[in-house]
Amino acid sequence: MSEMLTKSAARNIFYGGSAFFFAIFVGLVAHTHGYILSTSTDAKGLTDSVARGKHVWEKHACINCHTLIGEGAYYAPEVGNVMIRYGADTDPKGAAEALKAWMKAQPSGIPGRRQMPQFNLSEKELDDLAAFLEWTSRIKTNNWPPNKAG
Ligand code: HEC
Structure with a gap:
């Protein structure tokens, strides 16, 4: 009987998935701070x-x-x-x-x-x-x- 999912494959999916979604999270945080927050309010007009x-x-x-x-x-x-x-x-x-x-x-x-x-x-x-x-x-x-x- 062949294993459908080996231990190492499961581990790779876990680490790979974690790294992938962590990268997306970092990207979204950068997008929020670098783009959305800096352009949504009028910082110059804040007298x-x-x-x-x-x-x-x-x-x-x-x-x-x-x-x-x-x-x-x-x-x-x-x-x-x-x-x-x-x-x-x-x-x-x-x-x-x-x-x-x-x-x-x-x-x-x-x-x-x-x-x-x-x-x-x-x-x-x-x-x-x-x-x-x-x-x-x-x-x-x-x-x-x-x-x-x-
Ligand atoms: C106790 C409740 C209450 C508080 C506190 C209050 N308001 Fe009002 N305000 C109202 C009500 C009710 C209306 C609508 C009155 C009407 O249409 O006759 C209104 C209407 C307004 C309008 C007109 C809105 C429009 O679409 O024309 C402005 C501007 C306004 N309020 C500003 C303020 C400001 C600034 C403050 C704080 C300094 C304040 N209000 C505090 C109840 C309140």
Whole structure:
């Protein structure tokens, strides 16, 4: 009776398979770090204002109601692309003004509509927040969310 699979053949398949998939793993890690991470976010546009805006976002826990690129709570609209909704791709200044006007006008008090608190942010905080949300709107997300409304 001939052996179908010798011990040494089994061992070679085990070591060869391990080496092969380890090589694929290393390749994918390199691809993620060398290509995806370095091109998906706009590193040059990451200004101090954007960083401060992120702190405004975190300090006031906007994520407790909103999602930012899908992460967060589902009480209020997605805001990762809110600046696109406000027209930032053609008029970034106008979009920043729209965001600031929105922030100042809350809560709307309209019956039957979900309400957003008033955060009494300073002009500087509002400018930084606009810079941060404008920056998030430029993150390459493989076209997610699929529509402008988020
Ligand atoms: C208590 C929940 C809550 C918190 C906290 C909250 N929001 Fe909101 N937000 C809402 C709701 C509800 C709406 C939708 C209101 C409406 O449509 O009338 C909204 C709408 C918005 C919009 C408009 C979205 C659009 O599509 O036009 C922006 C921008 C926004 N919020 C930004 C923020 C920021 C920035 C913070 C943190 C400083 C924040 N929100 C914190 C509840 C919240």
